[in-house]
Amino acid sequence: MSYALIRTTRLDLGAFARATGTHPDLIRRLAALGIIDARQGPSGELWFPPGQVAAFARVQRLRAGFALNYAAVGLVTDLLDKIAVLEAALRSSRRPGDYPRG
Amino acid sequence: MAGGRDYYEILGVPRNAGQEDIQRAYRKLARAYHPDLNSDPAAEDRFKDISEAYNVLSDPATRRRYDAFGPDFRQIPEDADPGAWRRSRAGAGAGAGAGRAGTAGAGAGGAGGGFSYGAGGTDVDIEDLFGGLFGGRSGRGWGPVPGAGQEAELPLTVGEAYRGGRKSVTIGGAGQRTFEVNIPPGVTDGQRIRLAGQGGRGSDGARSGDLYFIVRILPHPVYRVQGRDLYLDLRLAPWEAALGTSVPVDTPGGEAKVTVPPGTSCGRRLRLRGRGLPNPRGKPGDLFAEAKIMVPPRLSPAERQLFEQLAAASGFDPRRRQ
Numbered sequence: 001m002s003y004a005l006i007r008t009t010r011l012d013l014g015a016f017a018r019a020t021g022t023h024p025d026l027i028r029r030l031a032a033l034g035i036i037d038a039r040q041g042p043s044g045e046l047w048f049p050p051g052q053v054a055a056f057a058r059v060q061r062l063r064a065g066f067a068l069n070y071a072a073v074g075l076v077t078d079l080l081d082k083i084a085v086l087e088a089a090l091r092s093s094r095r096p097g098d099y100p101r102g
Numbered sequence: 103m104a105g106g107r108d109y110y111e112i113l114g115v116p117r118n119a120g121q122e123d124i125q126r127a128y129r130k131l132a133r134a135y136h137p138d139l140n141s142d143p144a145a146e147d148r149f150k151d152i153s154e155a156y157n158v159l160s161d162p163a164t165r166r167r168y169d170a171f172g173p174d175f176r177q178i179p180e181d182a183d184p185g186a187w188r189r190s191r192a193g194a195g196a197g198a199g200a201g202r203a204g205t206a207g208a209g210a211g212g213a214g215g216g217f218s219y220g221a222g223g224t225d226v227d228i229e230d231l232f233g234g235l236f237g238g239r240s241g242r243g244w245g246p247v248p249g250a251g252q253e254a255e256l257p258l259t260v261g262e263a264y265r266g267g268r269k270s271v272t273i274g275g276a277g278q279r280t281f282e283v284n285i286p287p288g289v290t291d292g293q294r295i296r297l298a299g300q301g302g303r304g305s306d307g308a309r310s311g312d313l314y315f316i317v318r319i320l321p322h323p324v325y326r327v328q329g330r331d332l333y334l335d336l337r338l339a340p341w342e343a344a345l346g347t348s349v350p351v352d353t354p355g356g357e358a359k360v361t362v363p364p365g366t367s368c369g370r371r372l373r374l375r376g377r378g379l380p381n382p383r384g385k386p387g388d389l390f391a392e393a394k395i396m397v398p399p400r401l402s403p404a405e406r407q408l409f410e411q412l413a414a415a416s417g418f419d420p421r422r423r424q
Contacts, residue, residue, distance in 0.1 A: 021246050021308070054311070057248040057304075058138050064247070065136050080138065091292040091316065 009050055010039070016048040020056050027056075035059055035074045109155035109168060117169070121160065128156040137250035137302045143274045143313065146252070146302050246308030252301040253294075256283065256315035260322045260332070263289050264354035264379055271315065283315055288380035288387075290329055291319045324352070330379040330387025335394045336360060336372065343367065343395050353377045353389050360391045368395045 017024040031038035031046055036056050039047045058080075059073050068076060110117050113127040133139060135149040159165045167175040170184035254273045262269065266287030272280045283295060294314045301311030319327050326333040336349060346364035350357050353374065360372050370393045378387025398405060 054248065054251070057308075057311075058250065060247045061138055061250060062136075065132060065138070088292065091318075 010047045011050060013046045019053050030059070033070050033074060035070055109159055112151050112155040113159065124156065124159050128152065141251065141253040143252045143254055147277050246306035247304060248308045249302030249304040249311035251311040251314060253314045253316055255318050256295065257318050257320050258285065258289065259320050260325050260327060261354055263319055286382055288330060288382055289317045291317060291327060293317045330381055332378045332387065332389045334391055336391035337394050337396050338362060338366065340395055340397060343393060351391055362393065366393045368393055
């Protein structure tokens with residue numbers, strides 16, 4: 001019996017498959033394709049950050065909505081992430097009226 | 103039901119449009135309103151309408167039935183003759199033909215038993231909505247899919263950002279929703295406030311996405327905002343700037359006194375430490391009063407005389423090269 005010394009917030013393959021309602025084989029394939037972000041443990045087991053459940057849901061919606069193949073889904077999600085970063089940067093840069101003068 | 107709107111209108115195609123035109127219109131609109139590509143909360147309803155319209159119009163059989171019977175075509179028996187139906191309806195009112203309510207249109211498959219959008223009471227399976235284009239191939243087998251995250255702007259005045267508190271915000275197009283948003287004191291422009299589970303709806307009972315309010319601080323007549331720092335113009339008479347003075351200024355937290363040291367030129371920033379927007383996790387912002395020297399637009403004879411005296415006596419040259 002082993003006890004976790006810290007509360008783990010990452011999910012193993014089984015927990016991730018249950019959380020997303022999909023088969024572990026599909027998850028493994030998507031992780032291999034780099035579409036969902038997985039870490040590998042010392043014995044080769046996969047671990048997933050909890051945020052990847054939402055990322056996987058987006059993959060499902062995009063695939064269903066646009067009939068994208070997995071390569072295209074990867075591309076689209078990467079582009080969407082980039083756009084989100086750019087939009088955030090655009091928001092945090094000041095609007096002309098708000099600039100302190102001088 | 104798509105808000106009672108005509109399916110052709112939703113897709114923006116004429117009634118005699120060909121299947122290709124319908125598909126092209128659908129693809130374009132789907133790209134614009136897909137919940138993952140458009141985080142506006144109103145986009146999800148729009149996408150749902152577009153998908154439903156395409157679902158009906160893309161199949162020639164359901165399209166014929168829609169053309170003949172209108173939006174209620176799913177309630178009409180499949181073997182009904184449009185001409186006879188119209189005559190009986192005109193004669194006996196709306197009762198006729200409603201006997202077999204719930205009969206799904208061919209190919210529309212209302213019996214999925216999955217997620218229902220429920221608004222109009224019509225059984226619309228989300229897999230039909232998402233998978234409509236792809237002959238039912240894609241949506242199947244996924245099971246429940248959580249909803250997408252949504253974003254909406256939250257415009258706040260400087261005072262609201264300073265004080266925080268609750269604010270009632272209404273968002274969305276057709277399905278308007280009102281939220282009581284808890285605003286922490288000292289939010290900054292661009293900061294996101296998360297409302298868990300209030301975003302896009304999930305399918306098959308999966309959980310909804312999150313809704314994010316993005317704070318936008320509205321332009322203020324007095325304050326300019328940069329992060330948590332506030333800037334304001336401090337108008338001074340030439341003699342006040344030269345001799346020094348103490349001026350009361352309004353800050354969001356109440357009045358404060360700014361000490362103007364003697365010899366203050368235009369543009370000098372006088373800092374009131376900690377009088378900007380508060381910071382729940384650390385140092386509050388500062389308030390900067392920027393000296394702005396004003397001269398009387400018209401001089402009285404006495405003022406003119408004094409200024410002339412000053413000009414004659416002073417050796418000060420502001421344009422002298424250092």
